[in-house]
Amino acid sequence: MAFESLTEKLQNVFKNLRSKGRLTEADVKTALREVKMALLEADVNFKVVKQFIKSVQERAVGQDVMNGLNPGQMVIKIVNEEMVNLMGSETTEIPSKQGKEITIWMMAGLQGAGKTTTAAKLAGKMKSKGKKPLLVACDVYRPAAITQLQVNGEKQGVEVFSMGDKNHPVDIAKAAVEHAKNNQQNLVIIDTAGRLHIDEDMMRELEEIKAQVDVDATILVVDAMTGQDAVNVASAFAEKVGIDGVILTKMDGDTRGGAALSIKAVSGKPIYFVGMGEKLSDLEQFYPDRMASRILGMGDVMSLIEKVEASIDEEKAREMEKKFKKAEFGFDDYLESMNQMKNMGGISSILNMLPGIGGNKLKDIEGMIDEKDLARKEAMILSMTPQERANPAILNVSRKQRIARGSGVDISEVNRLVKQFEQTKKMMKQMPGMMGGRGGKRGGFRLPF
CATH class of the missing domain: 1.10.260.30 (Signal recognition particle, SRP54 subunit, M-domain)
Structure with missing residues (x-):
């Protein structure tokens, strides 16, 4: 998993804290200095780390903790709680308007983040929850993007709407919504085009789709392996197009994992799901409390x-x-x-x-x-x-x-x-x-x- 190195370092810090009968303010500061270094090495945003350490320190050097029976355990508890707060406190569902006949989600992101595969994974996940999804192939620029969506859609047992690569994505999106209405499909997932970097053409196209189609949620797909850059991408999309939340891919890879700890704090947007493998079933709901437990080496028995x-x-x-x-x-x-x-x-x-x-x-x-x-x-x-x-x-x-x-x-x-x-x-x-x-x-x- 992405946090192996961070988990190991934090466990060593906590082992030292537990071994002390009483804690001094200097003990706490030393431990938090090590926590800070571990987080920075995991590619967590510097400002996020600074605020996180400040919040933990303010609570950890309070009278109740320092004079308690087991101050080491109390500090660990505070670190856990602040980490959960950092990632969003509670699980966030992807928005859909109540009473609306069809929910529309638009997927956005850079090339290589795994957007097309994630769209199919998400459709499969929603199908298992009783929804009738329709995948829409609006990436008309990348060779084989439409075929990739069709292959993955077929594996998930989800229909893929395509008009080939000669039509404008806005027209395809509008036609797909009509198709969904006529075929009793209640969830439309639009796979849009990505680019190698953020550019005006991509942003304009996303804005046009949102202007012509009543999108309930714009979901940004970002690659966790890009670390701090994933956070920058999320901030740029949030500012230029407006996003509702994020799906982090490749969280099973050998990455430093800092994106998961930084995105909510920097962009203000929640993480909906995390991709934990290449199989179409490898998409997990994001639970901040469970992720914090995994990072701190406390396991995730519920998951x-x-x-x-x-x-x-x-x-x-x-x-x-x-x-x-x-x-x-x-x-x-x-x-x-x-x-x-x-x-x-x-x-x-x-x-x-x-x-x-x-x-x-x-x-x-x-x-x-x-x-x-x-x-x-x-x-x-x-x-x-x-x-x-x-x-x-x-x-x-x-x-x-x-x-x-x-x-x-x-x-x-x-x-x-x-x-x-x-x-x-x-x-x-x-x-x-x-x-x-x-x-x-x-x-x-x-x-x-």
Whole structure:
């Protein structure tokens, strides 16, 4: 995740604070100096950092904190609360006018920010919430932009309205709204053209669309990997065209993440969603409190639970729960648990949301759990016959050799997989209590290692 380095540095600062029985004003100032440096290195806007440290310091050196039973914990609590305030305090929904037949959202942003993909992700997200979206291809300049939207729209099961690349974007937008009215679609998402940099032509086109079409929300898509520049882009768009909020993309990348902490404070506009991967399902609602918890290494258990519930079929989960409890599961179930984990974004995505795991700890655990090894296991299981998957006891030497050839691995790896599988089965038999007694989605997910 974007904040790995920042999380690690903050955790070290907090460890020092917790180790002190009493805090002096000098202790707090030293700790906040380190916090300040960590935030600046994460590419958080300088003015934002200055105000943030000032707010924390004013509260942290108060009588209640300095004379409290656990001043170190109190300072951490204050840092957490001020970080939440910085990012907007509460979750903001994208605006839509009450009682209006069709809601219209216009996507804006520079080229390369992931605007077209994000438009499709957003349409899929809204479709899952019961909306009937229509995607509109208004980027008539970038080669393949229309095709990209059509391909992604098809994957999401969302219609894409296009008039090719010879019509003016304003005419396309107007025709799309009429099309939505005639086809009972209640959400229109307009994908507009981006440029390599902010220029007058792009701004004028956005203004024309807004003048001709009753846009409910202008959503700016910015690339989190551009750090401080993302904040500058948000400020420029807010000033020149007017935006209602932001979607931050590439938050799963190896970035410093300062944009998420700066955008609201600098532009005054909220973050609606964050893109956490390349898959069309990798768009998460932005919760300032949960993001602050992740940054401070406190985990994000609520988002993890939601991810599990969205990714796992309840009936399958109950069925698997029963099999695990009775130790009657086969390799198909093993494969299913791997797929469940993949649907949730893989091991890294899950670990990122667990409390106390970040920085070096995360790297250590990821080092122990090799994603490529899981892919090899999947290949071996897929090389088995249905009978072999259901009843691993029939796996003799010749069968194992065939599986090894089919999956491109050495027979020793097949033996290791079978041994691990048997050990897991034995462990489940010996420890029925560890399986939990409630079933349901939250009880059905098992890590396949």
